[in-house]
Amino acid sequence: MSLQNLIFLIIFALSISTFLFNARRLLTYLKIGKPEDRFDNPTERLKRVFTIAFGQKKLLREFVAGWMHFFIFWGFVILLTAILDAILEGLFSVNLSVIGGFYRYIAFFQDLMGLLVILSIIIALYRRYIQRPKRLQVEKTSKIDATVILLLIFFIMLTMFGTYATQINLGDAEYYDLRFVSLEFAKIFDGFGWDAQSSLHSIFWWVHILLVLGFLNYLPFSKHLHIITSIPNVYLSSLKPQGRLNPISFENIENVEKFGALDVDDLTWKQIFDGYTCTECGRCTAACPANITGKPLSPREIIVSIRKRAFEKAPILLNLKPQNEDVLGKTLLFNYITEDELWACTTCMACVQECPVMIEHVQTIIDMRRYLVLTESKFPSELSITFRNLENNFTPWAFSHSTRGDWAQGLDIKTLAEDSNVEYLLWVGCAGSFDARYKKVAISVAKLLKIAGVSFGILGNEEKCTGDPARRAGNEYLAQMLIQENIQTFSKYNVKKIITICPHCFNTLKNEYPDFGGNYEVYHHVQFLEKLLIEGRLKISKKLDAKITYHDSCYLGRYNEIYDAPRDILGSINGVKLLEMKRSRDRGLCCGAGGARMFMEEKIGKRINIERTEEALSLNPDMIASACPFCMTMLTDGVKAKDVIDKVSVKDVAEILLEVVEGGETVA
Structure with a gap:
């Protein structure tokens, strides 16, 4: 073994040992988190890795930034062979060319991907320093960190080309004819003698390998730990339906000191790992309706704060550092994350949808809301009324529970108490039961079901709120009380199939009730109405000349991936011209009412519903269609605020369909 080989072996061993030590340190920090099983169903998890991690599915939602990152990622994957070349040369004075002719193709792709990575780095630096999109405008330390990483990658690529170029000139490069970039680099050093070429090769090789090893050991201390x-x-991401929150167990409640998350050690190990993984790309914050409209919430900063707090507190909790009262006297909530940030969230899931590494922001926000509500009894004053109404009236509003079924008077609809021998329960929800505007939607759905000959009934005053507003507001105890009472009612009447009129009810009944023993076949009304149209049980017989734009409900769309059904219904009506807003489908902008925001005042920044209404009105529609009571209320308020209520109507898909089907009529 030569002296160079020996020196390299020592440096390499030290670098790998240091990296493994730091990696072990980070894994050890996860021990402060609560346990959580994320290792079930490995087949499905591997599928996600191939489509999202390797296929870069989410990153490619943005064309320029997506392809830039795609080439950097795959460049690194393929250029691991170049790093292996350098390591083999350092240890044994050989490289991968010993495998034979296949190395020709490795050589070609090393050069190709190296070139694409360099171009991507230049674009990345241009975006960060010249173009400066809002989501990349981060604090100075993060900006410097990103720049250091980009420059490290840039010089790793340059020194790789320098190594191969001088190797070509020395006549030591096997199968170099396909190295189209390295060959051009080689021309730069053509006039150098053999000794100079040999010295340059050693310089390029040493700088290259030291940059690689330095990069590796810098990662555990960088935001680019996500590499x-x-x-x-991605492998460990939740396989549960996107709309399902993790429940809290209230067994032995008298022995529990706090519920929810106050500090980083109240989170699960996976939530802390989310903090490690945040790329600080800002896609979540750029898509957040609260942030867009000037609220203090930044989903990115929530996750970054978890990482900072974990690095600060974990060493002390694990006795890796001495006790520090300044550190232990702080908490994640209050010192790093404010109450205003948490209450600004509409739980729309845009942040989760856009995150390229599958971070789960909303669950973490709800866990901290749970601490505020259940442990500290700290929440916006408006929620006091909402919680009290839910406890006393089983609805967020101050309506008498005894009048819950009054909307159906004169429609000849029986309650399950009167006749439980029906196929479907029509779950009307609080808005359909009490809101004057949405009662018309409930009536429209019921009339359509009767026209189609569907066997259904309602619960009347036995129906109670599904618990969604309480749950999203952090009042898990109240939510579970309502959930259990509804499940008992369902069991009494042997309910198996449910049609809902509200996406929030739909999501809760379908995705969350199974955690409490309630398993049902649940349809949202647009799904079911589309089914009736396909089966020919509803027939469209009238024309409607109207330009309509459809607003995607977050709980119907991103939560449950129902995008086509409402559009298919509207598109099947003769005369209707569908207009798509720029932010639609899984990029749709929230109306501002989710996450119990419907029951809170919006005091900071621009109103979210105004932002959304302006986008809809920019298309000059005759009508804005929705399929959610919260969305209808927010959009109607928006249209009124813009003083165009006489020109643009806001209607539910069911109301529009009732106007055009055979036997249908407009609900007055």
Whole structure:
């Protein structure tokens, strides 16, 4: 073994040992988190890794930034062979060319991807320093960190080309004819003698390998730790329906000191790992309706704060550092994350949808809301009224529970108490039961079901709120009380199939009731109405000349991926011209009412519903269609605020369909 080989072996061993030590340190920090099983169904998890991590499915939603990152990622994957070349040369004075002719193709792709990575780095630096999109405008330390990483990658690529170029000139490069970039680099050093070429080769090789090893050991201290953790984080992402929150157990409640998350050690190990994995790309914050309209919430900063707090507190909790009262006297909530940030969230899931590494922001926000509500009894004053109404009237509003079924008077609809021998329960929800405007939607749905000959009944005053507003507001105890009472009612009447009129009810009944023993076949009314149209049980017989734009409900769309059904219904009506807003389908902008925001005042920044209404009105529609009571209320308020209520109507898909089907009529 030569002296160079020996020196390299020592440096390499030290670098790998240091990296493994720091990696072990980070894994040890996860021990402060609560347990959580994220290792079930490995087949499905591997599918996600191939489509999201390797296929870069989410990153490619943005064309320029997506392809830029795609080439950097795959460049690194393919250029691991170049790093292996350098390591083999350092240890044994050989490289991968010993495998034979196949190395020709490795050589070609090394050069191709190296070139694409360099171009991507230049674009990345241009975006960060010249173009400066809002989501990349981060604090100075993060900006410097990103720049250091980009420059490290840039010089790793340049020194790789320098190594291969001088190797070509020395006549030591096997199968170099396909190295189209390295060959051009080689021309730069053509006039150098053999000794100079040999010295340059050693310089390029040493700088290259030292940059690689330095890069590797810098990662555990950088926001680019995600290079190591992103693939595992995608593998470990939740396989539950996107709309399902983790429940709290209230067994032995008298022995529990606090509920929810106050500090980083109240989170699960996976939530802390999310903090490790955040790329700080800002896609979540750029899509957040609260942030867009000037609220203090930044989903990115929520997750970054978890990482900072974990790095600060974990070493002390694990006795890796001495006790520090300044550190232990702080908490994640209050010192890092404010109450205003948490209450600004509409739980629309845009942040989760856009995150390229599958971070789960909303669950973490709800866990901290749970602490505020259940442990501290700290929440916006408006929620006091909402919680009290839910406890006393089983609805967020101050309506008498005894009048819950009054909307159906004169429609000849029986309650299950009168006749439980029906196929479907029509779950009307609080808005359909009490809101004057949405009662018309409930009536429209009921009339359509009767026209189609569907066997259904309602619960009347036995129906109670599904618990969604309480749950999203952090009042898990109240939510579970309502959930259990409804499940008992369903069991009494042997309910198996449910049609809902509200996406929030739909999501809760379909995705969350199974955690409490309630398993049902649940349809949202647009799904069911589309089914009736396909089966020919509803027939469209009238024309409607109207330009309509459809607003996607977050709980119907991103939560449950129902995008086509409402559009298919509207598109099947003769004369209707569908107009798509720029932010639609899984990029749709929230109306501002989710996450119990419907029951809170919007005091900071621009109103979200105004932002959404302006986008809809920019298309000059005759009508804005929705399929959610909250969305209808917010959009109607928006249209009124813009003083165009006489020109643009806001209607539910069911109301529009009732106007054009055979036997249908407009609900007055």
